[in-house]
């Protein structure tokens with residue numbers, strides 16, 4: 001991102017349906033990149049990343065909150081995002097850092113816009129207000145069939161199943177379809193990887209994309 005003629009930091013988001021393997025791959029990428037980038041690397045997640053946004057996360061994902069309205073949910077994700085940008089993402093970019101973020105605006109478009117059927121344009125517009133138009137320089141989209149993602153979660157991660165994980169298969173299928181549409185519409189920003197491959201292969205694919213797009217951090 002360029003401001004005042006100075007090259008500033010880079011913002012990379014990791015996106016995908018539940019159980020696609022984003023967090024698993026992100027953890028390995030961070031292990032690999034930290035010795036090289038040291039404090040130039042900032043790793044964060046949505047919803048969350050700071051005290052207020054993590055508190056909002058807790059409210060949104062709590063399985064007891066069954067009465068939460070769909071628009072309330074969309075607004076809470078956007079509010080958490082706003083606080084995350086102000087406290088974490090923008091300051092890191094201003095310090096010329098490489099920011100890796102587990103989920104960002106595309107999650108809201110896919111989950112609330114398409115999954116909850118509020119409308120992808122409406123949710124995107126609302127998020128433009130929340131983000132002031134800040135988009136990632138690069139988004140890595142982990143594509144898996146919904147059945148595969150859900151199966152992974154139900155088999156391995158039963159302790160962390162949240163309010164959205166337990167939605168019907170049709171909800172998750174709308175989410176994936178929407179992600180694929182966003183990726184098709186924005187090929188410059190969004191790189192799609194086949195997340196049904198082995199964990200090692202997925203990490204290799206992700207690192208190849210990150211190196212290619214961020215040469216200035218690795219020279």
Ligand SMILES: Nc1ncnc2c1ncn2[C@@H]1O[C@H](COP(=O)(O)OP(=O)(O)OP(=O)(O)O)[C@@H](O)[C@H]1O
Pocket residue numbers: 016017018019020021022023024025152153156157195196197198199200202
């Ligand atoms: N490539 C892979 N092949 C098989 N299993 C995988 C792969 N990647 C991750 N997993 C397993 O799938 C489960 C979900 O992975 P992970 O939590 O990384 O997904 P996620 O995309 O972050 O999901 P969510 O968005 O729901 O948090 C974990 O048990 C993980 O070990």
Ligand SMILES: Cc1cn([C@H]2C[C@H](O)[C@@H](COP(=O)(O)O)O2)c(=O)[nH]c1=O
Pocket residue numbers: 018045046047077103104105107108109111112162164165
């Ligand atoms: C940012 C964001 C997230 N979600 C959903 C997607 C997941 O089901 C949860 C987050 O859990 P994870 O284990 O950290 O992936 O929240 C969403 O619906 N909308 C959003 O904007």
